[in-house]
Amino acid sequence: MNHPSSRADEIASRVEAFVRGTIIPYERDPRRSSHGPSDDLVTEMRSKARAAGVLTPHILPDGSHLTQRETAHVLKKTGLSPLGPLACNTAAPDEGNMYLLGKVGSPEQKKRFLDPLVKGEARSAFFMTEPAETGGAGSDPSMMQSTAERSGNHWVINGRKAFITGADGAKVGIVMAKSAEGACLFLVDLPNPAIRIERVLDTIDSSMPGGHAVVTIDNLRVAADQMLGESGEGFKYAQVRLSPARLSHCMRWHGAATRAQEIATNYVCQRQAFGKLLIDHEGVGFQLADNLIDLKQAELMIDWCADVLDTGSLGTAESSMAKVAVSDALFRVADRCVQVMGGTGVTQDTIVEQVFREIRAFRIYDGPTEVHKWSLARKIKRDFTHGSK
Template sequence: MSGIGSEPAAEIAAKVEAFVRDVVIPYEKDPRIQIHGHGPPEDLVVELRAKARAAGVLTPHILPDGSHLTQRETAMVLKPSGLSPLGPVAVNTMAPDEGNMYLIGKVGSRELKERFLRPLVAGEARSAFFMTEPAADGGAGSDPSMMQTSCVPDGDHWVINGRKAFITGAQGAKVGIVMAKSDAGACMFLVDLPDPAIRIERVLDTIDSSMPGGHSIIAIDNLRVPRHQMLGASGEGFKYAQIRLSPARLSHCMRWHGSATRAHEIATAYACKRTAFGKLLIDHEGVGFMLSENMIELKQAELMIDWCADILDNGSLGTVESSMAKVAVSEALMRVADRCVQIMGGTGVSGDTIVEQVFREIRAFRIYDGPTEVHKWSLAKKIKRDFLKAQPS
């Protein structure tokens, strides 16, 4: 990552914020959007991205020369993109595309970047990351070592078989990153989509609804992938997964910080205008204190994001730090969103504002890229290792 300095990054962030507030937010009432669906429809995605392209804010975290903003600069840009659930979709900073672009940019060959990365950066294609597997099959979820999907070499190709679950954006995606297990260990492949060997069994009905294509159960039946479309070498898949997942966890924190900030703005406006029992809601301590707690936790979450971003920018993989940030930020933003719903009462649980959707989306965020409890367990293991290492022999 080369970075461009804080002032230009701040200018990009300001342009993104203005675009989301002025252009994207009015689309939240678009009749094409269903409150409980499988994400915004494809024609709406194309329409929003055309407007972002015209405004010069499409894929704002990747510069025209292909270089990537630093993680600290990326935070400045991704937070305002999240001010609307449609914002990351419109400006092309959403998951899983943002993480997939990062990974391909880091480890893809020149040929693979031109073929798979270029259309993603241009906003002309969406992507999917095929790692998680159905629990009913005993497959990989929070424990990727349980991966059942197999890959075996066959001449100039690898042949992949297995099933995947909760694959975000698979429906409508043009680029796929598929993880499978060889005799040497985990492997990662870039594939063109759609492919008849990759079949969507069903798109799940889930609590969240902001990601195009929703979340699918996938069957992979004798998928043939040319050898040169493997990322790295056989057995290096987990290493590349960590290259992707540490920044991706942090990117989730950035985007949903923007959404929680917007929910707090809406709840604040409601509390400052709505009267009950002879005075404004905000003048009741029960409400005023909740807004104060929101302000504190939003700032704490911002500081945690920036701290972890600095570690990643300094060259550390930051697996431990990104786990800490994922836990702290997701749980804090959940509390913020919950307070916003409570402050607004019946209006807060209705679709009249996006507060209800933000609550649902952030609830799912506590599971994305590893549930809170898995990250805490991982951190506890590190605490134990560090303690034992420090003991005299």
């Protein structure tokens, strides 16, 4: 089995010490709401991460990126607290947006839009999903309703977007709309008067600053040099982002589920019922044993998919398999942690309840389990058809 590199091991150790020692105490901070931590809390935590040398730890000082396998080792440590990815600047959607800009952005675009993200001085949002009531793009991006029309040396964008994570308070936007050539991606400075937040949705999760917004885009004018790549190539670029972003979700939430297991273990190894410790009751002990199995299988699935991506492959099918397997496994882990802790498990006295909520949402974010299975079934049919000729 491949072990993490020495550099990844060293970075991960520093990140873990920082998250456990400095960030976990912030879990009691009142600047956390149902729509995520406030921006001043994020700024405060990031200043401490910068001082500790663990800000954006997966991107090296020369701008190069850790391998996906190395990134997995580091991002799992940032996930040990729901606040860890924000503090260390490895959170969604910024982490995926940084990856995309690093791969596709021009030198000028990187300087203007990527540098502030890498430095942790700005948050970003990815404007792709659209409202169901208008028949817009959800799990099927080909249903894109938002339009982009040429106007001299500008593009004019119109449409509505939904479930846009972090839009409220973001400084960098990546907007997807369709031109005559097909899907396009545009880089936008935020806030912009042409991009109006209708409302921030009340959702089951609460770890992402700015929450998840419904947005109207009304005659947004964007200079031609702010298009990311070429007109009509937006879906291709989105694929560059999607597989690694799915996998980094798995990495971060693996850390959170690991922490929930630690908290549940601490609880059942001290709490007594019916004359013995809870851990000594099979109905409790076996659930935590099942958690160990799920956590290890999820870890191996993450590492396997990371290795595929590190070959240069898009890893579309592999990331779908990993996303389904890991999100379902980690949800079982979180659910059992709540269960073995009884009444305490459903309170906010520990973060177990929050981890349960967040991982429940993760089974939908970056593609619901069913969409990934449908995609894999299509691949099975395609492979069979080609193989039988």
